[in-house]
Amino acid sequence: MEKKTKHSFIKSKYLSNKHINYFDVYDDLFKNFVDKKITFVEVGILNGGSLFMWRDYFGKNARIIGIDLNPASKRFEKEGFEIFIGDQQKPEFWNFFFNKVGNIDILLDDGGHTNEQQTVTTENCIEKINDEGLLVIEDTHTSYMKEFDNPSEKSFVNFSKRNIDCINYRFPSIDELPVSNHLDLEREKRMKKILYDNVFSISFFESIICYKVNKKLAKKNVKVKNQGENLNHKDFRYGNPDKRDTIEELKQALDINE
Numbered sequence: 001m002e003k004k005t006k007h008s009f010i011k012s013k014y015l016s017n018k019h020i021n022y023f024d025v026y027d028d029l030f031k032n033f034v035d036k037k038i039t040f041v042e043v044g045i046l047n048g049g050s051l052f053m054w055r056d057y058f059g060k061n062a063r064i065i066g067i068d069l070n071p072a073s074k075r076f077e078k079e080g081f082e083i084f085i086g087d088q089q090k091p092e093f094w095n096f097f098f099n100k101v102g103n104i105d106i107l108l109d110d111g112g113h114t115n116e117q118q119t120v121t122t123e124n125c126i127e128k129i130n131d132e133g134l135l136v137i138e139d140t141h142t143s144y145m146k147e148f149d150n151p152s153e154k155s156f157v158n159f160s161k162r163n164i165d166c167i168n169y170r171f172p173s174i175d176e177l178p179v180s181n182h183l184d185l186e187r188e189k190r191m192k193k194i195l196y197d198n199v200f201s202i203s204f205f206e207s208i209i210c211y212k213v214n215k216k217l218a219k220k221n222v223k224v225k226n227q228g229e230n231l232n233h234k235d236f237r238y239g240n241p242d243k244r245d246t247i248e249e250l251k252q253a254l255d256i257n258e
């Protein structure tokens, strides 16, 4: 029988707060990782309930790592989890973390949920995720909440919408992407390259955004032809090319005298 994240959530011996719609999204995104030898990281531990949920769901071959600012989270090391105390908003923390841990398969961000925390996490984690791995940021409804200084141009949802443009600009022969003011110039340049080189797709769900990483598939697009017979059919994209009305004919038809 297919495993369900909701069952693992219910079984967890410590408290976890999630939102009911998330379980369908988790099941959809994570099903191919069940019982695999993966490294799964969650930012945001609080009472530890989700650590136990993920261990139950992914199975005993998974390495489950938690990150939190609160040093009390260290208690879960006794239960066999790897715990890191640090600030997701600091690039130096991520440097330290990935130097210790190596590459990972999934990062789920259920940390502080501010624009900057979610954005810095995205900027610093994508390159460290293995091909076919995922960066999943949850509670992105904070992009619409006053207490998180939103709605704003710098919301994480707007940052991620802009990131769609960066992926589309992998298509050759379109002009350079105009500069946005979501990030300062240096960060913007770096983020564009990270997306260009690593991200196969971005999916938007209610309250959750998922970046699918795959360096092999994140490649420049190229036009290709097969060997089939060319019937020389005309392209009617702009109407019948043999019957295109001239401006004069149109003016006459519309009775315009200038």
Ligand SMILES: C[S@@+](CC[C@H](N)C(=O)[O-])C[C@H]1O[C@@H](n2cnc3c(N)ncnc32)[C@H](O)[C@@H]1O
Pocket: 015, 016, 017, 018, 042, 043, 044, 045, 046, 047, 048, 049, 050, 067, 068, 069, 070, 086, 087, 088, 089, 110, 111, 112, 113, 117
């Ligand atoms: C929503 S709770 C996590 C809930 C947990 N994942 C669960 O499902 O039960 C958010 C946690 O993020 C931590 N946090 C907040 N800001 C953070 C930051 N900048 N870096 C790391 N952790 C942070 C908080 O201490 C808190 O424990």
